[in-house]
Amino acid sequence: MKILHSSDWHLGKSLFGKKLIDEQALFFEKTFFPLVKDVKPDILIITGDIIDKPNPDLETLKLLSEILFWLFKEKIPSLFILGNHDSKRITLFKEFLKQNYLYMIDNLYHFKAPFIWEDEKGEKIYFYILPYLPLYEFKENIEIFWGKENKIVVDFFVKKSQLLLKDLVELLLNLTKDNFYRPAIALGHFAIEKGIFTGEEISLKFMGLEEVFPLELFKNFDFLLLGHLHRLQKVSSKVFYSGSILPYSFEESVHKKGVWFFEIKNSVLVKEEPIYLSPSFEMKIVKGYFKDLINSPKDEAYIKIILKDEEPVLHPFERLKTVFPNLLLLEYEDKKTEISSFSKDFIMEEFLESKKMELNEEELFKKFYKYIEEKEIEDKLFEAFKKYLKEFKENQKEVKSWP
Ligand SMILES: [Mn+2]
Structure with a gap:
């Protein structure tokens, strides 16, 4: 048998x-x-x-x-x-x-x-x-x-x-x-x-x-x-x-x-x-400096890149995708760089851009929600946010009006 x-x-x-x-x-x-x-x-x-x-x-x-x-x-x-x-x-x-x-x-x-x-x-x-x-x-x-x-x-x-x-x-x-x-x-x-x-x-x-x-x-x-x-x-x-x-x-x-x-x-x-049995795709982790990786030969494997750079690189994911079209994940070896790159790439840029566009808090929150959840915010949730925002602003006024 x-x-x-x-x-x-x-x-x-x-x-x-x-x-x-x-x-x-x-x-x-x-x-x-x-x-x-x-x-x-x-x-x-x-x-x-x-x-x-x-x-x-x-x-x-x-x-x-x-x-x-x-x-x-x-x-x-x-x-x-x-x-x-x-x-x-x-x-x-x-x-x-x-x-x-x-x-x-x-x-x-x-x-x-x-x-x-x-x-x-x-x-x-x-x-x-x-x-x-x-x-x-x-x-x-x-x-x-x-x-x-x-x-x-x-x-x-x-x-x-x-x-x-x-x-x-x-x-x-x-x-x-x-x-x-x-x-x-x-x-x-x-x-x-x-x-x-x-x-x-x-x-x-x-x-x-x-x-x-x-x-x-x-x-x-x-x-x-x-x-x-x-x-x-x-x-x-x-x-x-x-x-x-x-x-x-x-x-x-x-x-x-x-x-x-x-x-x-x-x-x-x-x-x-x-x-x-060999898998139908190749998967690997690659470690290196951005300047070396961006100049390496094209690689179609499913890749996770660990950047050794100590200073955050601007838009590393999008740029490295030209060399590694199946890049799935990117992180920095040094977690501190990771955090500052996150704030640099997302919070600062998005925020500055929003300021340029003169978005109010409501619009900014909508944008933030869409960025995180990858969908438009539901009415109910947006109403709740507006309610809290109003309360928050009123509290702020009270604080300010104190002597
Ligand atoms: Mn299972």
């Missing part, structure tokens, strides 16, 4: 305002599809964060639909689970997709009754599936699938006044413990103890604490294939993250991306191998 494990596609993601949809499409066409065709897995697993936003735009849905259609055409059975970035919008057609061996798991049913997969030779594996769900839905699911009157469930909710995802998982394991078939493979979207974070993960925070599940909790499983952490890694002898398909931050761009390949024979994991 051959398993290919991928995760955290984040279709529709933007990086510092740059949409990556074309790069993602290119990655699937030139890299991912050829690999899948080559490996021909008995099942492809995608452990969550399929799309980047719960409210995907049409472009993103189109790419997802193209990927699904390709998997269907090539007859690659595929199992998707929801991550914290996904929403049920993408599982709307799950009953139709299921008819074509594309499974979208958005509830806890297959934790109770494992998802059984059998290859042509009769090798069987059992997936216990834990998609990411908001707490209230998690609770609802437990009551639906295990019964509101179930004694273990009732006892649990009577005892717990404050719910933690961890506790709910513990409850699930307690409910499932007599229903273990082997090899038992857990699929989930969460952080586990000893896993390495990249900083790209939007944390599954509860009361300000990232929920990190203890390894001990899953000791009954033969192995775990997980999503959420963006680095490809093997956390313990049986816990695997395939990470995101592409680098989604400058810090992560130095680490290798890819998928995990597994082979199971007679219920035993006989092969585990990371398959590295």
Whole structure:
């Protein structure tokens, strides 16, 4: 039985305002599809964060639909689970997709009754599936699938006044413990103890604490294939993250991306191998002085520049873009220069310009709002500002009129 494990596609993601949809499409066409065709897995697993936003735009849905259609055409059975970035919008057609061996798991049913997969030779594996769900839905699911009157469930909710995802998982394991078939493979979207974070993960925070599940909790499983952490890694002898398909931050761009390949024979994991895949774009951090960078050869990579200049440079971003057309981020090595450049570039210039144009406070605030929010101010907010401005001016008068 051959398993290919991928995760955290984040279709529709933007990086510092740059949409990556074309790069993602290119990655699937030139890299991912050829690999899948080559490996021909008995099942492809995608452990969550399929799309980047719960409210995907049409472009993103189109790419997802193209990927699904390709998997269907090539007859690659595929199992998707929801991550914290996904929403049920993408599982709307799950009953139709299921008819074509594309499974979208958005509830806890297959934790109770494992998802059984059998290859042509009769090798069987059992997936216990834990998609990411908001707490209230998690609770609802437990009551639906295990019964509101179930004694273990009732006892649990009577005892717990404050719910933690961890506790709910513990409850699930307690409910499932007599229903273990082997090899038992857990699929989930969460952080586990000893896993390495990249900083790209939007944390599954509860009361300000990232929920990190203890390894001990899953000791009954033969192995775990997980999503959420963006680095490809093997956390313990049986816990695997395939990470995101592409680098989604400058810090992560130095680490290798890819998928995990597994082979199971007679219920035993006989092969585990990371398959590295090159990203469809180059990402790097460049450090230097402005005068050197502006005279360097043209570079199309996605770039973050760190300027070593101690004195702020005028409009460095716009000027360096002529050499680095995909410049995404610019900062100064010395944070003091950064602050003075910000005030020089924005506050002073904008303000002086406004003075030249003789804008009053109201107009100036409108301009400021537009600059920061990149949209016109709403009437309600503008009215509130005018009210406070009036109060402020009246207070000023009072102060002035004092002897
Ligand atoms: Mn993710």
